[in-house]
Amino acid sequence: MERRGAGKRRYHHGALRESLVEEAQRLLAEKGTAGFSMHELARRVGVSAAAPYRHFESRGALLGAVAARGYERLLLMLGESLGEGDDPVHDLKLFGLCYMRFAEESPELFEVMFTDRGRGRADEAQRASFAPMTGLVAQAQQAGGMPASVPAEQIARFLWAAAHGLTLLHLGGGFAAVGLDGTAEALVDSAWSALLAQPPGRGGPAV
Amino acid sequence: MERRGAGKRRYHHGALRESLVEEAQRLLAEKGTAGFSMHELARRVGVSAAAPYRHFESRGALLGAVAARGYERLLLMLGESLGEGDDPVHDLKLFGLCYMRFAEESPELFEVMFTDRGRGRADEAQRASFAPMTGLVAQAQQAGGMPASVPAEQIARFLWAAAHGLTLLHLGGGFAAVGLDGTAEALVDSAWSALLAQPPGRGGPAV
DNA sequence: CGCTCCATGTGGATGACATTAACATCCGCA
DNA sequence: TGCGGATGTTAATGTCATCCACATGGAGCG
Numbered sequence: 001m002e003r004r005g006a007g008k009r010r011y012h013h014g015a016l017r018e019s020l021v022e023e024a025q026r027l028l029a030e031k032g033t034a035g036f037s038m039h040e041l042a043r044r045v046g047v048s049a050a051a052p053y054r055h056f057e058s059r060g061a062l063l064g065a066v067a068a069r070g071y072e073r074l075l076l077m078l079g080e081s082l083g084e085g086d087d088p089v090h091d092l093k094l095f096g097l098c099y100m101r102f103a104e105e106s107p108e109l110f111e112v113m114f115t116d117r118g119r120g121r122a123d124e125a126q127r128a129s130f131a132p133m134t135g136l137v138a139q140a141q142q143a144g145g146m147p148a149s150v151p152a153e154q155i156a157r158f159l160w161a162a163a164h165g166l167t168l169l170h171l172g173g174g175f176a177a178v179g180l181d182g183t184a185e186a187l188v189d190s191a192w193s194a195l196l197a198q199p200p201g202r203g204g205p206a207v
Numbered sequence: 208m209e210r211r212g213a214g215k216r217r218y219h220h221g222a223l224r225e226s227l228v229e230e231a232q233r234l235l236a237e238k239g240t241a242g243f244s245m246h247e248l249a250r251r252v253g254v255s256a257a258a259p260y261r262h263f264e265s266r267g268a269l270l271g272a273v274a275a276r277g278y279e280r281l282l283l284m285l286g287e288s289l290g291e292g293d294d295p296v297h298d299l300k301l302f303g304l305c306y307m308r309f310a311e312e313s314p315e316l317f318e319v320m321f322t323d324r325g326r327g328r329a330d331e332a333q334r335a336s337f338a339p340m341t342g343l344v345a346q347a348q349q350a351g352g353m354p355a356s357v358p359a360e361q362i363a364r365f366l367w368a369a370a371h372g373l374t375l376l377h378l379g380g381g382f383a384a385v386g387l388d389g390t391a392e393a394l395v396d397s398a399w400s401a402l403l404a405q406p407p408g409r410g411g412p413a414v
Numbered sequence: 415c416g417c418t419c420c421a422t423g424t425g426g427a428t429g430a431c432a433t434t435a436a437c438a439t440c441c442g443c444a
Numbered sequence: 445t446g447c448g449g450a451t452g453t454t455a456a457t458g459t460c461a462t463c464c465a466c467a468t469g470g471a472g473c474g
Binding site: 012013014016047048049050051054055 | 450451452453454455
């Protein structure tokens, strides 16, 4: 009840929507996706349990907003990590690294982002964070750092999937369960080695 | 013991544990992980809401058992799909394909299997389904179908992650959101192409 | 054959949750 | 100044997970 230190308790919060999304991130990080509840969120923000429904249709919608926020942050991080390099192959690696770091930093947020079956702006955001990869791959192909025999989009999609899978197995303890593990850096490194090491002879379609 | 079709209602179910796990899979497939509830499960099996707790410590434990069942099935499928081939590289591809097919067939089960943060025999099962890959990679390396400059386990881990990521993005609509999509087969194919296509010049560590 | 015991079920709490409905406030605008 | 809708509040409703005390009945013992 002690909102605003000055003792003035306003009936109207004034910036509930925003506060909700922010606090939701914290609550999520604390309790995990499963432990997250509207009731507790409202409690923390100092508002009644029904109030959030004036701003979000449902718990899912609220989480959708949180996910959107997450995508914004991810995009920001990706942008920062890339900016300067002029080696697209290197940038692609940084991309993967950044992806993993983000997930490592806020696993629950990451989960919400990719779990949000309920649609939202999520698709758009996902597209936005994927787009740069295709560009980088194309650059790499032109620079001769990557095989041009496969469409850039296809390679990009594969790289994305690899980063995604690496990330999830890492977070979920999949690698540990199998007796392998390591930091995000080590994982991306090893993935990249596996990827760039060339099959001998010809790259024939053994399949 | 199965349902006495016309007979009397037995106070003791006789095979509750088993029935629960079975029905849970159906319920899960129907309602999804989030929609799954102990109450409804009990209702469907024709038993009181408390009964399941005689057999499982918690909802999580029940789901853990379902996950274990899932791993069994996955292992079976993997075993079947591999059996005959003598080309390890091809087998690896089949492995990925099988993985995706399984997930496509029972997305909720798949989710439960890899979401089960609560531990259980899951680790063991995961290890078991991963193990064959390392072997196949090693074979492929010896046969010259894969670069030997990288440890087999590392490559296997990477392939696993790739398959996992491909699967999740496929299921979650990630690819569709980005304007790319396709069947499991097409996805694995394209991933494999991307993987096997050789970088030109030298495979130097650009990074 | 009858009796007792324990695993397995039953009913009925408890406390949390998501979501809604009906009512209260108050901000901004005519 | 006064009013209407946006934003909050309280008080349900119905579902959930889980627990407790009691019921049942099959298995083994006498």
